Amino acid sequence: MPVDPDSTPVGLGVEVTAPASIADVEMVQRVRTPIRIEYTYTPGRALSAYLRGMAEKRIVAERCPRTGQVFVPPRGVSPMAGIPTVGPVELPDVGYVESFNITRVPIATRPDLEPPYCSAWIVLDGASVGFMGLVINCEPESVRMGMRVKAVWKPDDELEKSATNILGWEPSGEPDVEISDIETIGRPGDLQ
Amino acid sequence: MADDVLTAPLVLEYPFTRTTGPVVGAFLTGLREGVVLGVRRPDGTVLCPPLEYDPITATALGEMVEVASTGTVTSWSWNGAPRAQQPFERNFAWALITLDGADTPMLHAVLVDSPAAMSTGMRVEIRWRDEREGHIADIEGFVPLGSVDGKGF
Structure with missing residues (x-):
């Protein structure tokens, strides 16, 4: 049966009537439904090499033997070719901002992030993909696509096998990458 | 491989709060007040827990x-x-319980010490929590009828 899209949907406007036992109390309108899943995460071959590199302030990526693409962080597989990647491919801790976002609203679960802050998609020199990072040590409003950045590492005595060793990315002072080149610059490999 | 396998704890957590709508909101309000509400279907039977729509006819429900x-x-x-x-550190029963006055069962816990104390058809009653907020856990669980202040666990 055809439905008139302008008709009132069934159910809207139905009055909900309550018995006397709750007639004069404040109605519940919200309910907590938290979800929590606890895993023990095992990173696997490629990411383990990446995390061990992190402890030495090295960025260890992997390369697709078919397309030549370099993936960081490495997941051990080339998503486009569907074959294992090979490593290590060591990348420098410098790159550029491909895109970014300035967050002005606090997140309850991240009290360490004080708005406004800038999260960005960072493409390292020699990488075929970007990854997320914070742009720090500059005004968020000064961040721009193509801006060159370098890693800010934790102090040496605080290094762990963790991506959190990179506190963020700060402007390197190098000339910006030309926006018109961003589709190809710094991205070796056949993207087709 | 000489290196140990790396592992790390990973917690995925979302602190969702949902809006209830008027029917579930009334049900939860009832729990907070220590009463259980169902909703009447067009044929006169009662759904408990209540739904906003009749599961057979899709008619909106509100009584x-x-x-x-x-x-x-x-x-x-x-x-x-x-x-x-x-919800409990000790053994308990999951049960479908049809409350008197309702025609459909609700899923909750029955708080007894062993499966020997459980049977289909057994009569149970609600043990309410002292502090209630409008949540299904305002019902701590069900206990055998007549033992709300005693047996159970």
Whole structure:
């Protein structure tokens, strides 16, 4: 049966009537439904090499033997070719901002992030993909696509096998990458 | 491989708060006040817990009615190995319980010491929590009828 899209949907406007036992109390309108899943995460071959590199302030990526693409962080597989990647491919801790976002609203679960802050998609020199990072040590409003950045590492005595060793990315002072080149610059490999 | 396998704890957590709508909101309001509400269907039967729409005819429902805090177990399963995030640290029964005055069962816990204390058809009643906020856990669980201040666990 055809439905008139302008008709009132069934159910809207139905009055909900309550018995006397709750007639004069404040109605519940919200309910907590938290979800929590606890895993023990095992990173696997490629990411383990990446995390061990992190402890030495090295960025260890992997390369697709078919397309030549370099993936960081490495997941051990080339998503486009569907074959294992090979490593290590060591990348420098410098790159550029491909895109970014300035967050002005606090997140309850991240009290360490004080708005406004800038999260960005960072493409390292020699990488075929970007990854997320914070742009720090500059005004968020000064961040721009193509801006060159370098890693800010934790102090040496605080290094762990963790991506959190990179506190963020700060402007390197190098000339910006030309926006018109961003589709190809710094991205070796056949993207087709 | 000489290196140890790396592992790390990973917690995925979302602190969701949902809006309830008027029917579920009335049900939860009832729990906070210590009464259980169902909703009447067009044929006169009562759904408890209530739904906003009739599951057969899709008719919108809105006539909330009070049902009893006593009922009958229609099906049950013994939980002999409670997991960390289940509501009790000791063994208990999951059960479908049709409250007196309702025509459909609700899923909740029956708080007894062993599966020998459970049977289909057994009569149970609600043990309420002292502090209630409008949540299904305002019902701590069900206990055998007549033992709300005693047996159970």
